Amino acid sequence: MSLTNLIKMRPEIGDFLVSRISDIPTKPKFVGGVFPKTSNYSQIGTAFDYAFRFELLRKYPHASEKQWVSKLGALQIIANPDANMKKWKDPAINTIESAKSVRKQYYLSPNNSNLRKLVEMCFRLSHLDVVYRELKFPSGSVPKNGLMPAPQKQDVDDVVLMLSKSKNFLDSRRFSQSSIIALNPTFGYYSELVGGADADIITSFSLIDLKTSTHPNIGNYELAQVVGYYMLMQMNNENPLQISLNRVSEFPTVHEIGIFFSRFGVEYMIPTNNIILSRDDFLEFIRMVDHPPEVVVDPLQKLRKVGHFRSKALNEMGIKNVEDLAQIIDIDRKKEMVKGIGLDKLSSIAKNYLEHNIELRKGVMIEEAKSQFDFNDEVYLDIETTGLSYDSQIWLIGMLFKKSNKLILLFAHESDEEKDILKQYMKQVSNVKGDIVTFSGHHFDEEFIGQKLKKYRLWNNSPKPNFVDVLSVVRDTIEIPVSNNLKDMAAWMGYNFKHPDLAGYMMPGLYREYLISRDQELLTKLQEYNEDDIRSLTHVVSFIRDVLS
Template sequence: MSLTSFLRIKEVREAFASEFEKPKLKLDWKIKVPPGTTNYSLVGTAFDYLMRFYLERLNPFAVTEPWTCERAVEVLNLGLKDLSELKELEEIKWWGVITGIKSQLGQTKLDYPKLVDMAENIVKEAKIRHSQYVKSGHMTNEVIKTVILMSQLDLIFRGGYLYRNIGKVDKRDIQDLKSMLSIIPKNIFTAKSICLLNPTFGEATRLIGGADADIVIDNRIIDIKTVKKCEIRRDNFNEIVGYYILGRIGGIGENHRVDASDIEEIGLYFSRFGKCCLFNVDTIINQDTISAFMDWFKNRAQAEFKILMIK
């Protein structure tokens, strides 16, 4: 389970719709960077990584969590063992994903050990490119190529999907990402004292089976949307409110805690438009009822997680 899947449950959707009124507004911003290919999801994930790199350079005190692609490599390495060698429940639960990845190898020219080697090399190279960029601020095509390869590995961890052309990069996607990087509004993302990148929510993340926000800048939670249409959809609104709720329950950040009650704005950054839409928390959250809602949220999540464990 994850926050996204939890929010898809009919009862949960209805509860969010009842408790949190979505502001009525129409965004008439015009797209500045149309997609260059149909690799929409891949480019979106790659931009998330690129944004992390950029913000680490912009805000030297930024705190970042481990990359998802690193976790993908850990999972792939488990597949070099026999199932009988896996002792921890946390390892065993990934066996279905590993089996699925192995079944998809036929669409590539790789065998499993070569796939693991490729994944390890991608992460190794990414750490070098990342370090070079954060130190120099010099964005190159090689850095952008690296984040695309990283996003290919994310598909393994997040969805058990092996990218058909893993290890290959479309030059149009590189240009796409470079263009989106060029329109980031620096003033929105320059932090005064707090910059958390992909922070989790302590016990609340474990409660929901996995959740991390994109960015926390001072008193703002911002989610990145690399989409063609600029609109505030109900599911996107629920997601950003969900991060706020998780933060109120478990705090924001594992080792660098931020009290979510200090968060004043939540919103969405539309990377193809270079625009950020922010909502004042006080206009969305009813402080008289939020405690009761959080209790319901915790109980409903615990019940759902038990159901999934039984299955």
């Protein structure tokens, strides 16, 4: 989750943020824009963000620059144990170093040739951003020059033209050699509140969001996004929850917030005098984030390959539940397509769901599947965090030692105890010889703990334990007829949860509530939720092993 996703998924939060604007300025006209020649919209946007920041730093060297997201992406490639990632480790490192060198050359000689070289490197960096933000790792062959893949010429042209459209904006009163200029600032704990949020630019005068949209719009979503950043900035400054952990320095009192549309060289600004925010508004925003409305989930959505849109389409076809889907026998009807997948395939998944069948993936032999699940599961582990970014805090590390059935829950009772529970974790795993088993599909627990241990310099000379991500093994070997959600999977396999009404997205809010209330029943609920995740994972592994044997 992030601020932008929160606003997309929860329209009531967007409405609340926009309602804080007392007077919405007239929207500008957009003419004479720069339009892309390819459909690489996301990559172009990321490359432009880098190029714009680099150009701003050339003009205003005193601006504060955050660590490049691409560096974090490179670290994830380096830490990825997948054998296919080894060949990408050097290109990831080389791309970061080459980008620094090319930027330095451009600053020394800011001509068009060097600018194009810099923009090209921005595109190469964008491949690493995707690794960090979306956990999409590179594939295919490594380019001969040992860097991340090169962009198309038309995309480089596009970004260069957008930079030319941005010249007047960069020379405006918002930027000066004496003003504060913060690039991609986050708002400490209050960014974690929404699962991650970083504005594009904050200066002594303005808070600015950059948009590379080809069809610019200033609607509820865009307004809510920029007001949301302003809300989080003000919450960081005033600290309504009185949180001591992960605070950042106070931001300046900006006079305007708004959006710069780089394809048109057009800005849209709202005076902060037009935005009404009080402590009550901060607390109401927190309440809304922490307590989403109850959503009734269609039971069809528990099936693999059936999400929101396919379940809706199936409902429109008269198929209301798993039994209806499993009982389809009409040959002609089975040939029908449901959002790109055959009804016969979905019907087969529904039958497997009802009959508790597990199938091997295409091309996988039974002995291969057995060997994949024949890991040395010494410890089962699950962590709870305040968000999904590495800026977030680990507040609970749960470990179950299989042989002794000993459960250890390392809980941060104060918001500044993350380092303490990590020290305790290191003591507990120092003698582990077997595998630490987790469930995420992308080694989330392993990488999150690893990043935190580096942050606090807690690595010791003992060998690093080996992690096994069960969901990754499942995806490689077998097809289970439920979604890749641990709760759905374990419940289908017969595990009874103590708190089936709780979900992962609720945990950060409940933890914040505990820090304020110190409610012992709530503490027990948080601990039992984590224990459920760990014990349900042991149940899933045992179930699969029994079926395969």
